[in-house]
Amino acid sequence: MTTTTKDYPPKSKKELLEELEKLQKESAERKEKIAQMEAAKAKALSPKEDDEKLDTKQAEKALSQIKVKKSFTQVTELINKGYKESAANKISGIYGIIESQKEREKILVSNPEIKNSEKRLKTIRASIEESQKELNNLLNDIENQDDPEKVAKSKVAEFIDEKTTEALADEAGKPETDEEKARRLSEEAKAVLEEEENAKKNLEGLKYNFVWKNKRGDSDLIYMYEEGTFNFEISGKETEVIVYEKKTEWKESKIKRMFTLGFKKFGKEVFQQKPSWSTYVYTENDKLDKKYPKEYEFNTKEEAIKKAEEIINEGLRIKFEEEKKFMGISEPDSTAEPVAISSDADTKPENKGSEPISPEPTPPITPEKMKSYEEIIKKADEERNALLEKGPQSLRIKNGVLKGVKAWEKFGVEQRNKEGEIIKEGVFWKRAIKMTTNLALIGLISMSSVEYLAKQTSAISATALGGSMTTALGKKMFIGLGFGTLIDLNGKKIPSKLKKWMPIIMGIGGLGIATGLAGAFVPAAALASGASIGLGYLSSKFIKGSYTDEKLAQKKQEKTEKLFKKYAETNGEANEKNLENFEKDYIKLLKHFENLTIRGKLFDEGAKILTGSVVAGVVLGISGATQDHRLENEHIKETKAESAHEEMAKHLDDLKKQHEEAVAQIEKLDKQHEQSVADLKDQQAEIKNSENNTDDSNSNENNQPAEKNQTPVSQDKSEVKIENILVRKGEGIEHSFIRQIEGNAELAKELGYKGEIDDTKALHEFAGHQAHVVAIKTGYVDNQGNEVRIAEADKVGYEIKMEDGHVSVIEKTSTGEIVETHNEGDKFEDKIEKVEYVKNISQNNDTEATINSSANNTTIDTPKVEGQNGEYSTGEQINSETGLPVENIKSEQINPETGLPVENIKSEQINPETGKPYAETGDGEKTTSTESSPGSVEIYKELTSVEIEHVDRVFDNNIDHLFRERPEGEWNSIQKLIPADRILELYDKGQVESHFKPLVHHIIKLEEVTGLHPYSYDPIDHPLGPEKIAVFMTRALEEATRIGKIDEVTL
């Protein structure tokens, strides 16, 4: 046999035997040593007989069947279960396995003819090496520790730690589920709310009033621990003494995971280390810091507190010494030993210049002393009243003084009737201001600062007591915020003793406790920030799941601070209106971020839907979820977390369905649009052909301007559709022009359009402008405000024609007969056709014609009006349905800057703030409202400016009525994104959320009362889309006003 493998260096038999012999010798020595140790250990441990479930033989038998790699685990398990001797035997078993492998090795070496002996030998040697290594490690541990059980347990703990770390790492990568978050929030909320109780409990029997709270550790392994803090200062140097619980407590979920590792014991006690307590001081005072430089560990809380008290005592001693030195006082006031102030452990104390005091100071004043003080004041009061009575002041002054004092006494405190019932509750911020003012009155602070304080405090405290924050926690946070601001703003003016005393006197002595998230003495900005975070926390209770992210929270905080600042700086006066406004703004802000958060959730869920659909979905569906979440989360329960999750999933499904429907609808509309474009192109081609024919046969007409007012001279031979050029109900001549320019790309280009034909907005603007230009060029409008209007709809058409860059207009009857032709350069028409009339829009109502009309418009009295070009007939278009005069469209005014017709642009604009189209107003004259969907104007209702204003008010009122309880932006979103006809369609299908039904009901009511209906998309009449909700509502409200039924549609 040759041993020429590449990866195993050849050894001679002799060498191998020597090596084996050496190993055997070593093994024998170790075995002997183990046997000795086992004997000693067995003696020491003296296990109970019944513990020994396996005898040595059994163990050996079992071990012989176990592969070497698993032996270690088996050993640790056995040890852990108490089978100590068996475990020891197992160690021997491992050794036995090694021995047996060596025997096999020996055989192979001795018998090289055995098949695959080289390969097998290699495997065996590797196995021996590995087992030997493992055994050596184990034996080393036994030698070093001299306690195999301890070693084994340590190994078990290591193993579990390793697995747990892995498990935690796995878990850290997973997003927190709704259920987990709900539970966490619930626990956090409980913890915060329990802080007060804990604090109260811990106050008893302690020399110093520590602020106790349960804190969340910075590791998932440390679940919650207790911490007490005590703050004071030494000559302006912050000092904080901290006592905290050192423990490791495992989350239930982690324990469950450990169960899977075979750890069979139950309960936290297995994993929770016995807690110890630590005390340390954080101070900027060098003396104290040097004296207590480290963290001191104790077995009990009491011991730790005792140490803390020692540190505090020493700190106070140093403080008095330093103050004594500074003040030059020979003896410190021994009675003035400070006790605790409260502070939030999460925030840096800012108690500069103050002394620590107790929220409930032990009154050193005896009852007798107190009584004497009261009597002194009472006497002074009586004397001053007597002086007032007898003084030289007039009765009016006396009464003024008494009334002033009385008013002041009432301010800010609760008022009771004779029965002792509260008839007016005290308001925190008023009380705070009153107390501050009292301090000013006795000369401790500047009176001029009171007003300033009032501004700040009132604005900030408004929400706390205004009803929007109903939870105790919320109120407390705001109180903390308001009061903290009050303190800070006057921080340099209020003596430190007042800083300490005011929170106590205001009933929020444990402000740090009360606010939980905002400390008593932090600066205003920090407080605002703290409150913002607090609100974020509160909000997060309202919205579960992974909706909130850091960016949102940060943005929200910034916005909140900005809001506070804004009110503090500009709206500071403490009146009810400001408070109300502040509250509204704040609620808006909160709701805004709720919406953002919900949208974020949608995207988190990976809903691959178009933005429009998302927003529409938010508006129609998810905002309902917001409300539901809010309600649900006020009572966080695990089961609800599940149902909310399902609900969200359902909403997403609904959204997807809506999106699919929307896509289908868009496709349908696209097809319709394509068809319409094709039709129009055909028409244009036909028109061109007919023009060519006409040009050929009527060449004279192009060279010589046609006579005006001529009788029909020829039948129109072109095939242009007459309905495209007819002036319809409510339209003017320019509308006919606009329609032609928009519908005829060549015409638009000939008139100078340079843009894309597909750019409907640009084309529409161009058409509006050019229509007016054409009207002026061809004599239908002049620069004095005169224009030719049409008295009867659908009777006459005005066809634009282009020839060598010159424009002309052919007037045709509805039957296609040419009435006359207006060429470029013609003067304003001084003789008009029967169906036409002239209106001068620059004149006021006095020039308006009085119209005698019949219901079918056939008889129009056209009184004479003196115009620029002589005597014109005037008249009004009559509404064929109502028989009432209808205001015609105003002449489109050209914006000198843009060159665009003002009318066209304005009619399409929506006020982003109100969500309704901009209203036109006038100065008492008749005002024309021309709300319509782009591309056509359907109605012109004659309303006075007062009526228009009333419509505006009703509109605003109705929107407020319908949406005031909804998140901000909801109305804006829906009125921009959902057409009126679409929401009605969704309603019919039962797909509108319940909270939007009032809006739909209102739209239906408007339809019923006015007989109007929202426009739908129409490639000809409404090419830019269906009528938006706001546009329809405005149109309908105007109609309701006109027919005298506005009250019926006022909510």
Place this chain on the structure above:
Amino acid sequence: MDNIKKDLFDLFQIDQMPPEKGEEMLGRLAKLVFQAVLVRVLPMLSEEELSEYEKIVEGDQDAVILFKFLSEKIENFDEIVKEEAEALRIELSKQVE
């Protein structure tokens, strides 16, 4: 000697009293000052201003408005308050001693 240095707050050891009592005591002291201040400042008001003052105190207006009004109408209002507070302090400190 100490009492001379002490203000009304310290003189009556307000911070050593139970909170409710301390607040009440502060209010009573402040009322004495405020009354004295009103006695001094009301005669300084014009007829019109006095009428305005009466409207404020008779109505259900915020007391802050009252102080704002007085601060605006009386040029050295803050000084007057301080003087009256000091007068009361001197007057009462003798009795407390």
